[in-house]
Amino acid sequence: MAISPMGVVPPPAHSWRPRVAPEPAGVDLSAAEDAARTLLTALGCPVDREAMAETPRRMVSAFAELLAPRSFDLTTFPNDERYDELVLARSIPVQSLCEHHMLPFVGVAHVGYLPGERIVGLSKLARVVELFARRPQVQERLTKQIADWLRENLDPQGVGVVIEAEHSCMTLRGVRAVGATTVTSTLLGAMRSDSRSRAEFLALTTGPPNGQGVRRG
Ligand SMILES: [Zn+2]
Secondary structure (H helix, E strand, O other): OOOEOOEOOOOOHHHOOOEEOOOOOOOOHHHHHHHHHHHHHHOOOOOOOHHHOOHHHHHHHHHHHHOOOOOEEOOEEEOOOOOOOOEEEEEEEEEEEEOOOOOEEEEEEEEEEEOOOEEEOHHHHHHHHHHHHOOEEOHHHHHHHHHHHHHHHHOOOEEEEEEEEEEHHHHOOOOOOOOOOEEEEEEEEHHHHOHHHHHHHHHHHOOOOOOOOEEEO
């Protein structure tokens, strides 16, 4: 059975430890390097100068890295203690590329869940963020994909994801709104329907209770 970012093989319950591997992206580094050289030349950048001779290769290598999440094992454990309160990993770094400009947006993600039958190693929450961040993205979709993936693969009582990020396509160009951040959130299951859980999660992740400027997905 195929393993992709959108779904993992459900193995026996006692050894639920699927390997999550990114889909092969079909990267052609040499074609990309040629294209980068052409692009930089067309933009008037002197790639024939010695200092920039290696720039197309470095540029391609940097983009390739930003588009390649690492594989990981989704290690989960039985929730033997029947813990049913919020589990929250705050300030997970987010580095992604806006799909409209292919410029980085960077910030933090807060990922929380209300456990069901299983709990997950906390470092895996950061890997799930990376899994969906390292591709051409928009922040709204990134937020929702992380939440949906955790709902499907961990089957918790509820999931909440908040991302706050600064988009360089907005700060370095266009309106040049330096310092402006965008906040997005997705709440699923009891994290959405139970007012106490929702309030606790949002208080711990979005600051002032009025949540001004928060876009809910
Ligand atoms: Zn953009």
